[in-house]
Amino acid sequence: MKWAKDFYSKTGKWWGPAEVGITDKDHKRAKTIKRLVPNAKNILELGSSYGNTAVVCAGDGLKVTGVEISDRIDFSGKYKEEYPNNLIFHKEDFYQVKLDDKFDAVVYWNGFGIGTDSNQRKLLERISNEWLKPSGKALIDIANPYVWTKWTGDEEHKDPEPELGYNYSVNQKIDFDPIHNRFIDIWWDSNHPEEVLKQDIRCYSPADLLLLLEQTN
Ligand SMILES: C[S@@+](CC[C@H](N)C(=O)[O-])C[C@H]1O[C@@H](n2cnc3c(N)ncnc32)[C@H](O)[C@@H]1O
Structure with missing residues (x-):
């Protein structure tokens, strides 16, 4: 899993200036959260990258916590200024990060599958045992x-x-x-x-x- 920080930081340097910005994909993801977790008030986004989807969710009134290991998150400064009270980013490893909140939804768009099966299980256990409220839901893209x-x-x-x-x-x-x-x-x-x-x-x-x-x- 050691490659992840380097891969996403380096490719973020290549593509960040073009890819930091909101697209239809981000609005569709926010709609998916509304559809599947209609009462959600606070969400955790794993692998939040540049923060594009997180800022759309914050604009919809959700409190959003993003965890992103790579330098891609350095592009999210202007988003944090827009929503100082309901958008929080941690530049950390989601296997290590300590979070005090419990969430109505944990989302992980397009990233699940790094490392071994036992790594994925460890992440799923953190999601269910540490981060989700009892009624909460996890929305995770799976590579097909x-x-x-x-x-x-x-x-x-x-x-x-x-x-x-x-x-x-x-x-x-x-x-x-x-x-x-x-x-x-x-x-x-x-x-x-x-x-x-x-x-x-x-x-x-x-x-x-x-x-x-x-x-x-
Ligand atoms: C394929 S990218 C997808 C980014 C974003 N979710 C999207 O759909 O555009 C996967 C993201 O997960 C982040 N990531 C991978 N492993 C991580 C970890 N252990 N802790 C935090 N972020 C991680 C990567 O740095 C990268 O930004």
Whole structure:
């Protein structure tokens, strides 16, 4: 799991200037919370990245606590100024962070699956035993192996687009480990092919996920 801080900080440096900003995706996520946890007043967002979704939720009147390990969170300064009372970010590891609050919902968008099954279980146990109120709900995106196997072998080169905030020329290649059901998303700065960055994420089919959830409360 040690790669995570470096991978998301470095790629945040590449893409942050373009990607800090609210999109439809953030509004859809806020709507999903409203639909599935209509009485939610305070939420915890794990892996909150630049803070784009968190700020939309704060704008909807929720008290939002975000936990983000990487430098991506350094882009969230202006969001905190907008909502000083109901938007809190911790630049910390969610396996280590100590939080006093209990939450109506814990959300983790597009990030679950770093590390081993026992790492995921430990996180699920923290969610259920430490952070959720008894009536609370966890909303977690799960990487779908059927999608990632389709993308295996895909390679792409992206030229910089400075007018959009993409200042780096980068390459991507996608690989899949069918034995361990993990996708490997490989990136490098086109000018430094010797410095390869990888995110390596466990995918779960529904049956696989049910096995993971056993005994996690
Ligand atoms: C794939 S990104 C998704 C970001 C954001 N949730 C989104 O959907 O745009 C996963 C995020 O989780 C963060 N993350 C990974 N492991 C973490 C940890 N142990 N503690 C806190 N944040 C973590 C990463 O730094 C990264 O910003």
